[in-house]
Amino acid sequence: MTTPDFNLLITLDVLLTEGSVARAGRRLGLSASAMSRALARLRSTTGDPLLVRAGRGLVPTPRAIELRDRVRQLVHDAESVLRPAEAYDLQKVSRTFTLRTSDGFVENYGPALLLLVGSQAPGVMLRFVQKLNKDSTPLRDGAVDLETGVIGYETGPEVRVRALFRDRFVGAVRAGHPLTRAPVTPDRYAGGAHVLVSRRAGVTGLMDQQLRQLGLERNVATTVDGFASALALARGTDLIATVPDRHTRNLRAGMASFALPFDAPEITVHMLWHPRMDADPIHRWLRNCVHEVCSA
Template sequence: MATLDLNLLHTLDVLLTEGSVVRAGKRLQLSPSAMSRALARLRAVTGDQLLVRAGRGLVPTSRAIEMREKVHDLVEEAHVLLRPADRLELATLQRTFVLRTSDGIAETFGPMLIARVQQEAPRVQLRFVRKLDKDSEGLRDGSLDLETGVIGGTTGPEVRAQALFVDRYIGAVRGDDPLARGEVGPADYAAWNHVVAWRPGLNLLGINELMEALGLTRHVMTTVDGFSAALALARGSDLIATVPELHTSALREGMFTFPIPLPVPEFTISLLWHPRLDGDPAHRWLRKCVIEACGNRSKRVGIPVTGN
C-alpha cells in the first residue's frame, strides 16, 4: 500500500477554503504552476476533480463540498495535536483570534480584555465581529475562535459553553426625558413610543405578551438591528429603548435607565467554542481572559456571575 502524503491534506484544506488556485498558492507560498501540480495530485488521489471551471472562476464539486468541513477539522486537530501542550510562551505568541460577540459586548468588556492581552501577549491580535444570528457554522469551520450569546435551539450540540454572567432587560431614555422624574410603572412604559432592536433569532423574552396580559400595548415606532442603534435613537428623541443592562453599560452614559415594570426573566450569556480547541493552550488562555474580564466587569456593575 502506497504511503499517503499527509501534506496534501493541508493543501486540500487551503484549496477548498479559498476556491482558487492562485489564492491558495499565495497562502501556501507556492507558485501557480506548483499549486496546479498539487491540485492534479489531489485529483489523482481522491479520484475527483474537486474544483471545476465555471466562467472565470472555479467551483467545488459535490464531493469537495461534502469533504470540506471534515478536511478542515482534521487539519485543525492536527495543528492542536502537534503543538507543544505545555510550552505556551505568551510573550512571543503571534496569533489572531476572532471573537463574534453580541451587540455591546465588545464596547463593555473589550477594554478590560484588550488591556489583559496587551500586558501578557503583546503580539496577539483580537478581531471582534458582530453577531447577527445564532448559527454555529463559524465555530465549526474555524473562521471563529470564540463566540458569546444565549444558548438556543440553533446552537450546535457539539459546541462547548461556559456561562459568563446573568443579564436582564432595562428601559433607557435620554437624561432629561419626563420619565426620568420618577418611578416608571407598566402604564408609563406602555404610553411612550418605543425603539426596538430586532433581527431574526433575537429573543425579546415575550415583553409584548406580558403587556397584553395586563391589558396594555406598546407602540413600536422604530426597529433597528442592534442595541447600539436603539440607544442612539433614544438618546436623541422621546423613544424608550429596551436593552440588556450589562451588555450596554458602556453605551448608556448620561441616559436614565429603569427596570422593566414587568416580570421579564433574566438570561445567561455564555462563552462558546468548538471542542477541537479544548486542548489548545493559547485558546485556553484566551478563554480564561474573557471569563475573568466578564466576571470582573459584572461584579462592578452588580450583575450575577454564573459558571465556574
C-alpha cells in the same frame, strides 16, 4: 500499495545510532534474535544491507549514512506530535484570534480584555467581528475562534459553552425624558413610544409577552437589529429602548436608565467555541481571560 511499518523507523534510528545489533536490542528491550529479524525486515524494505560486517563489528553502508540524519529527524518529529502539548511562553506567542461578539460586548468589555491580553501576551491580537445571528457555521469552519452571546436554537449541538454572566433588562431614555419625571409604572412604560430590538420579522418581543399578562400593549414605533442602534435612537428622540443592563452599561452613558416595572426574564450570556479548540492551551488561556473580564 502496502502501508509501511513506521515502527521500523524507530528501530532503524537506534540501529544506526548504536552501530550494534546487541546494543540496539538492549535499548529497545528486544532479544538478539528479534533484533536480527528487525534488521532483516529493514534490509528488505530499503533494499540495502544498511549495516555490514567489518572485523568484529558492523559499519554503515553509504545508504545508511545518507539516511541517518533524516531518520533521526523523522523520529524526533513523530515524538513531538505524539507527546502532550508543552506549556507556552505567552510572551513569545504570536497569534490572531477572531471573536464574534454580541451587540455591546466590545464597548463594555473590549477595553479591559485588550489590556489583560496585552499585558500577558503582547503578540496576541484580537479581531472583533459583529454577531449577526446564532448560526454556528463560522465556529465550525474556523472563521471564528470564540463567540459570545445567548444560546439559541441555531447554536450547533457540538459547540462548547461556558456561562459568563446573567443579565436583566432595563429601560433607557434620553436625559430629561418625560418618563423620568415620575415613577415608571407599567401603564406609563407601555404608553410611551418604543424602539424594538429584533432580527426577525414582527413587532413583538419578550417584554410584550410580560405586558400582555398585565393587559397592556406597548406602541412599537420602529425596530432595529441591535442594542447599540436602539440606544442611539433613544438618545436623540423620546423613544424608549429596553436593553440588557450589564451588556450595554457603557453604551448608556449620559442616558437615564430605570428598572422595568414588571417581572422581566433574565438572560445568560455565554462564550462559545468549537470542540477542536478545546485542548489548545492558548485558546484555553484566552477563554480564561474573557471569563475573568466578564465576571469581574
